[in-house]
Amino acid sequence: ACDFIEANLADPGLGAARVAEALFVSVRQLHKVFQAEGATVSRWIRDRRLERCRAMLADPGHRSMSVGDVGAAWGFFNRAHFSRSYRAAYGASPREHRAASSGRR
Numbered sequence: 001a002c003d004f005i006e007a008n009l010a011d012p013g014l015g016a017a018r019v020a021e022a023l024f025v026s027v028r029q030l031h032k033v034f035q036a037e038g039a040t041v042s043r044w045i046r047d048r049r050l051e052r053c054r055a056m057l058a059d060p061g062h063r064s065m066s067v068g069d070v071g072a073a074w075g076f077f078n079r080a081h082f083s084r085s086y087r088a089a090y091g092a093s094p095r096e097h098r099a100a101s102s103g104r105r
Contacts, residue, residue, distance in 0.1 A: 001030060002044070009049055012075050016041040049074040050089050053082075057094055058101035067094045 004022050008014050019041060020030040034041050056062045056070045068079045071094065076082035086094045 001033065001041075005041075005045055005048060009045070009052060009074060012077065014045060014075065045075075046085065047089070049076065050086060053086065053094065054090065054097065057098040060102070063098075063102070067098060070094065 001019055001023055004019055005014065008018070011018070016027050016030055020027045023030070030041060034044060052074045053070050053076070056065070056073070057067070062070065065073070068082070071077075071079060071082035071086075076085070083093050083095075086092075086097070090097060092100070
């Protein structure tokens with residue numbers, strides 16, 4: 001399941017139903033597997049997407065992309081939601097992270 005999620009993170013329709021369908025299991029069974037590991041499918045997907053966003057924001061090769069475009073590239077189409085989720089995960093906004101990683105404050 002984790003490999004499928006990693007391979008399809010940019011897909012805006014990625015969710016528990018899509019993962020379960022690809023793995024030929026029920027959504028309920030998929031949730032049970034993640035629950036046994038102390039996680040949820042949606043949290044796993046969100047966390048992986050945030051990790052990808054964080055890497056892009058720190059990468060000088062992606063400086064030409066706006067913060068919103070970085071979020072959208074990984075499925076965060078609502079900029080406010082992206083910023084809140086990012087701040088909750090990393091303690092700083094995406095814009096603050098980008099500035100800190102480039103040495104600007």
